[in-house]
Amino acid sequence: MFKNPFAGMLDSGKKKNIFFTVIASVLIISAIIGIAVGVNSRTSNATQTVTNSDNIKATSTAHAIVKSSCSVTLHPDLCYSTISTTPELTKKVKSPKDVIELAVNKTKEVIQRNYFTIKKLSARTDLTKREKIALHDCLEMAAETLQELDQIIGYLETYPTKKGIRRHVDDIITLLSTTLTNQETCIDGFSHDKHERDFRELLIAGEIHAEKLCSNSLALIKNMTETDMVNEVQVNGRKLMDEGSDGNVNWPEWLSAADRRLLQSGSVTPNVVVAADGSGDFRTVSAAVAAAPSGSSRYVIRIASGVYRENVDIPAGKRNLMFLGSGRTSTIITGSRSVAGGSTTFNSATVAAVGAGFLARDITFQNTAGPSGNQAVAIRVGSDLSAFYQCDMIAYQDTLYVHSNRQFYINCFIAGTVDFIFGNAAAVFQDCDIHARRPNPNQRNMVTAQGRSDPNQNTGIVIQKCRIGATSDLRAVQGSFPTYLGRPWREYSRTVVMQSTISNVINPAGWFPWNGNFALDTLYYGEYQNTGAGASTANRVTWRGYRVITSATEAQRFTAGNFIGGGNWLRATGFPFSLGL
Numbered sequence: 001m002f003k004n005p006f007a008g009m010l011d012s013g014k015k016k017n018i019f020f021t022v023i024a025s026v027l028i029i030s031a032i033i034g035i036a037v038g039v040n041s042r043t044s045n046a047t048q049t050v051t052n053s054d055n056i057k058a059t060s061t062a063h064a065i066v067k068s069s070c071s072v073t074l075h076p077d078l079c080y081s082t083i084s085t086t087p088e089l090t091k092k093v094k095s096p097k098d099v100i101e102l103a104v105n106k107t108k109e110v111i112q113r114n115y116f117t118i119k120k121l122s123a124r125t126d127l128t129k130r131e132k133i134a135l136h137d138c139l140e141m142a143a144e145t146l147q148e149l150d151q152i153i154g155y156l157e158t159y160p161t162k163k164g165i166r167r168h169v170d171d172i173i174t175l176l177s178t179t180l181t182n183q184e185t186c187i188d189g190f191s192h193d194k195h196e197r198d199f200r201e202l203l204i205a206g207e208i209h210a211e212k213l214c215s216n217s218l219a220l221i222k223n224m225t226e227t228d229m230v231n232e233v234q235v236n237g238r239k240l241m242d243e244g245s246d247g248n249v250n251w252p253e254w255l256s257a258a259d260r261r262l263l264q265s266g267s268v269t270p271n272v273v274v275a276a277d278g279s280g281d282f283r284t285v286s287a288a289v290a291a292a293p294s295g296s297s298r299y300v301i302r303i304a305s306g307v308y309r310e311n312v313d314i315p316a317g318k319r320n321l322m323f324l325g326s327g328r329t330s331t332i333i334t335g336s337r338s339v340a341g342g343s344t345t346f347n348s349a350t351v352a353a354v355g356a357g358f359l360a361r362d363i364t365f366q367n368t369a370g371p372s373g374n375q376a377v378a379i380r381v382g383s384d385l386s387a388f389y390q391c392d393m394i395a396y397q398d399t400l401y402v403h404s405n406r407q408f409y410i411n412c413f414i415a416g417t418v419d420f421i422f423g424n425a426a427a428v429f430q431d432c433d434i435h436a437r438r439p440n441p442n443q444r445n446m447v448t449a450q451g452r453s454d455p456n457q458n459t460g461i462v463i464q465k466c467r468i469g470a471t472s473d474l475r476a477v478q479g480s481f482p483t484y485l486g487r488p489w490r491e492y493s494r495t496v497v498m499q500s501t502i503s504n505v506i507n508p509a510g511w512f513p514w515n516g517n518f519a520l521d522t523l524y525y526g527e528y529q530n531t532g533a534g535a536s537t538a539n540r541v542t543w544r545g546y547r548v549i550t551s552a553t554e555a556q557r558f559t560a561g562n563f564i565g566g567g568n569w570l571r572a573t574g575f576p577f578s579l580g581l
Contacts, residue, residue, distance in 0.1 A: 105212040371396040430465055453490040
């Protein structure tokens with residue numbers, strides 16, 4: 001068979017050509033893939049760079065909002081460090097309102113931790129009687145603070161509402177003001193002797209930390225809402241004021257028409273009757289309170305004539321109760337707890353009204369511990385939107401504890417010696433008789449000791465169109481017992497006496513220091529258009545915080561409408577000025 005000599009060479013050449021073609025194709029494809037990968041990589045890196053840049057920008061913006069918001073607080077560094085460490089801060093902070101919501105929630109977390117710390121301390125077996133009581137007071141304060149913070153969180157979720165910014169703001173500021181007061185009240189319970197003060201060191205750091213957080217939340221909210229209220233006034237072109245009256249007396253707008261009638265009329269159909277002789281539904285006031293529903297409807301407890309020797313607690317869950325007595329000289333609730341007897345000031349109260357919307361008429365609240373009982377409270381009031389009409393509060397030191405929230409007293413009689421109207425509520429007294437009594441030897445009488453500790457709190461004591469004098473046992477010897485309008489319990493103590501008759505029982509200096517120069521520059525003590533032998537301001541104290549109010553505009557801030565009513569203010573019968581002063 002003939003065989004071509006070049007056949008092998010041709011086959012070998014074809015194989016080489018195919019090989020080179022494949023290699024070339026692979027190289028070309030690799031190059032293309034390489035280019036594509038490079039392009040994708042650069043695109044991915046660019047995208048990642050943009051994303052990182054956005055995150056950095058968002059983080060920077062969130063921190064800037066926190067920093068700016070915290071600048072208005074009394075403790076800006078604590079405010080910033082507390083909020084800026086929040087996980088996913090950039091997602092949670094888009095506006096100042098977000099900062100406020102975080103601040104309140106962080107505050108709640110700390111209060112919860114404090115609650116469990118107090119509970120753990122309460123289990124100790126080496127506690128004195130008063131330490132046990134003080135820890136119980138602290139637990140009550142912590143529980144109430146948690147409820148108040150929950151209410152605030154609820155308000156913030158819907159802020160602002162259609163009911164108007166002003167009313168909404170009044171509620172929020174009041175609640176936050178109370179949270180601060182609650183922390184201080186806890187600490188105060190351990191101040192009566194050295195052993196207690198040593199024990200206080202176990203919890204004071206947590207309480208002070210919580211108080212500062214409450215203060216920061218208050219400042220943040222006040223800053224935001226003040227701006228909003230100014231804007232609302234500008235938009236609406238009017239003042240945020242509602243006026244209304246029943247007869248000769250104007251009531252706060254938060255009292256419903258039905259409640260006003262209850263306060264003014266004795267002919268009210270009660271839900272239950274308390275009678276010591278057994279002729280009613282209950283023999284004791286405490287039993288009637290315990291049986292009352294926990295609801296929003298008004299529940300009237302008629303208390304028949306008699307002396308009821310008991311300590312009565314109206315807890316936070318018992319809202320809208322009314323005590324309707326048979327007359328201030330006929331229905332008397334009396335007790336004798338005192339600090340000298342082993343109680344705390346907070347727990348010494350004969351009656352403690354905490355549930356919101358509490359009303360009382362024609363009753364005497366009394367503590368008979370005497371001038372040597374030290375602090376001995378006749379009635380403590382922490383009830384928001386509470387009112388007292390034709391009631392007597394009688395004791396010696398610390399008679400009426402206006403603990404917290406908004407309170408109104410009209411045509412009442414209050415008598416005592418040292419700091420006998422004290423506390424940190426927003427409280428207005430209208431047409432009341434406020435009389436100092438004879439104290440122990442070497443004691444001075446102080447009508448008020450107001451406990452405002454933060455300049456953003458809406459609290460203070462306003463005595464308007466009242467009569468400040470002395471009981472008969474003091475009048476005969478009043479030269480031996482100096483009596484003053486008040487002294488500053490806390491740094492921003494605020495008390496205003498206006499349009500009242502002041503007798504000569506009041507020392508010409510008017511006011512007395514608490515301890516050296518403490519609070520003299522930061523307090524707010526004002527007097528406006530008072531009359532009587534003790535009303536002259538010629539020889540009053542010269543403290544920076546004291547002023548004789550000459551401006552009607554400034555005085556209007558302390559009318560009941562502006563101070564506690566959110567729109568309406570009170571006018572005493574026959575006063576010659578207009579509703580707006």
